[in-house]
Amino acid sequence: MRELLGLPGPPWLGILLIIFLRYLILASLGYGIFYVIRRKKWSWKKIQLRFPSGNDYRREFFYSVSTTVIFAALGYLFFFGPLVRYTQVYRDVGKFGVGYLLFSVGITLVVHDTYFYWTHRAMHHPKLFPLFHKVHHLSTNPSPWAAMAFHPLEAIVEFGILAIVPFLYPIHPIAIALFLLIMMIYNVYGHLGYELYPQGFAASSIGRWINTSVNHNQHHQYFTGNYGLYFLWWDRWMGTIRQDYEKQFEELKGRINQESFLVEGGQKSSRE
DSSP states (O other): OHHHHTOOSOHHHHHHHHHHHHHHHHHHHHHIIIIIITHHHHGGGOSSSSOOOHHHHHHHHHHHHHHHHHHHHHHHHHHTSTTGGGSOBOOOGGGTHHHHHHHHHHHHHHHHHHHHHHHHHHHTSTTTHHHHTHHHHTOSSOOGGGGGOOOHHHHHHHHHHHHHHHHHSOBOHHHHHHHHHHHHHHHHHHTSSSOOSOTTTTTSTTGGGBOOHHHHHHHHHHSSSOOOSSBSHHHHHTTOSOTTHHHHHHHHHHHHHHHHHHHHTTTTGGGO
């Protein structure tokens, strides 16, 4: 991956820069748009109407930077260091073709969602929660900066998917990069504090299987249920989806639509 991007220096430094810049750019976009530029005009669209404190933002950023260092060290070990020879990582796209490369991204998202659900649920065990997951849950009202705000022990667990996938099936560094990009986009969206999907999505035939920002925000707010990452099938199959999820999704969208109508009607001119 480092060679593809032409980054200077040792491989671990290149990996660190990629991980950090990906987090910084995407979290900055979410924060800049929703928490700075449009804060006053869109504040009434927020899932939890209050905003985190400055200390919350600083804590989330600090732990996210810590996670990037851990991910870079482990990433070097598995993809450029001594362990790579034992994996199925390949460098020639032509070996399996572009079709397989894209397929491997999709299957990795499915595998990751399963891995995330069960490890996430395990870290909520009373004996494990204080050691692994408590730091992330200090963000009861998360912001985009919380996307990678993990305790170092949890960061190792979160990296675990990349320690497993290369041993399961052949995967190219480009596929890994695309997978990680999608993961970070969805992580920022999940912690955005705003819902981007439209009204009715949560109960639709497709949407009922897709995770949303409302769903994950509930998890941060209430600590129980809603353990999935990209999808909701494990939560639905295992009965861990919160019973009030779809109701809160629709209430939020109903509130937003009502407020939008009033704004357009000129009755909320103070928001303009």
